[in-house]
Amino acid sequence: MGKAAKRVVKKATVKKPIAKPAARRPVKPSQRGKTAAAASGNKERFTLHGFALSGPTYTVALMLSLCRHPFSYIHVNLREGAHKQPDYLVKNRYGQVPCLRDGQIFLSQSAAILEYLAGKLGKFDGKTxxxxxxxxxxxxxxxxxxxxxxxxxxxxxxxxxxxxxxxxxxxxxxxxxxxxxxxxxxxxxxxxxxxxxxxxxxxxxxxxxxxxxxxxxxxxxxxxxxxxxxxxxxxxxxxxxxxxxxxxxxx
Ligand SMILES: N[C@@H](CCC(=O)N[C@@H](CS)C(=O)NCC(=O)O)C(=O)O
CATH class of the missing domain: 1.20.1050.10 (Glutathione S-transferase Yfyf (Class Pi); Chain A, domain 2)
Known part of the structure; x- marks a missing residue:
């Protein structure tokens, strides 16, 4: 067996670690909280746009409450179509509530917002x-x-x-x-x-x-x-x- 062939055999027998699934969130929660909003240390940084009868709005408000994070609340009058007006559509392209503002960014879709908050606040996320x-x-x-x-x-x-x-x-x-x-x-x-x-x-x-x-x-x-x-x-x-x-x- 030539030198090159030996190297191939050796390589093939090396045990590789089992590949980990791709990380959903590569940045640690503690670091993520520091990057997005300038006011990240500010407990009052969040503004929730929503409607009192909306279940998805409640879900986001509940997460903030369980995390002991006070938030400003903007009533979006769905009955008058406020969610379809241009000034709201720039915040939420889907024309729906809820919408969460964190510093300069606006977030949509309640489940995605929960994931975002879990990452930012380091609470209620899966541990592994x-x-x-x-x-x-x-x-x-x-x-x-x-x-x-x-x-x-x-x-x-x-x-x-x-x-x-x-x-x-x-x-x-x-x-x-x-x-x-x-x-x-x-x-x-x-x-x-x-x-x-x-x-x-x-x-x-x-x-x-x-x-x-x-x-x-x-x-x-x-x-x-x-x-x-x-x-x-x-x-x-x-x-x-x-x-x-x-x-x-x-x-
Ligand atoms: N998948 C969205 C659903 C949001 C949703 O359905 N919001 C309703 C109020 S509960 C809404 O804005 N409806 C008005 C519309 O869809 O035009 C989420 O979870 O945020």
Whole structure:
């Protein structure tokens, strides 16, 4: 065997470390907090634009409250179409609430905002890359399978969206099937991804909070009911009515 061939054999036998999955957030939470907003050390740096009845707005407000971060609040009058006006569309291209301002930047999509805040504030995130991945999976599922039917049923009950009984039956079934998944998973651990609450729990709570208005009786799901109680006992927990005023509130 020639020298070159020997080298090849040697190389092939070297044990390589198992490749890690790509990191979702390459920068450490403590460092990230220092880079984005000039006012990062400022506890009053956040401004939430939202609407009092909006579940996604509540989710972001709840995260800030659980992190003990006061925030300014700007009421976006959805009834008058304020969310479709040019001055709002520059902040949120989707023409929706919520929108969170951190220093000079504006953030959209409640689940993405929760991830951002978890990174910036170093709270309620998964502790490992694997756990962060699970958190993310939950949040995609929550919007797709849990929030969609529950929010639509709630909108119908409030007269904000019209659809016939046949469609209602479909959303009822979808909501029940999502609740059954939650119930099943919460039999395995206290919180969605393990022993500590994460942004996945916050995201899910932001939907479950409105389940009754959508005609869903959560007490029929004992694990979800216990989880809901545990969640409501977390320090910093507050209701939508406590967090989302009907008018703007500046710090
Ligand atoms: N996926 C978005 C949904 C936001 C959303 O649906 N917001 C509603 C209020 S709850 C809204 O702005 N509706 C007005 C519209 O979509 O035009 C999020 O999680 O932020």
């Amino acid at each position: 890359e694997f756990e962060q991945q699970r958190v993310r999976e939950w949040m995609f599922w929550i919007w797709d399978k849990l929030a969609a039917p529950i929010y639509r049923l709630r909108q119908r009950a409030r007269g904000l969206r019209q659809f016939g009984d046949e469609v209602k039956v479909m959303y009822d079934m979808e909501a029940r099937s999502a609740l059954a998944v939650l119930e099943h998973e919460l039999a395995k651990s206290e919180w969605l991804t393990g022993r500590k609450p994460t942004i996945a729990d916050i995201d899910a709570y932001g939907v479950i909070r409105y389940a009754a208005e959508a005609g869903m009786d959560v007490s029929a799901y004992p694990r979800i009911a216990e989880w809901k109680k545990r969640f409501e006992a977390l320090p910093g927990f507050a209701t939508p009515e406590q967090l989302l005023p009907l008018e703007s509130r500046l710090l």
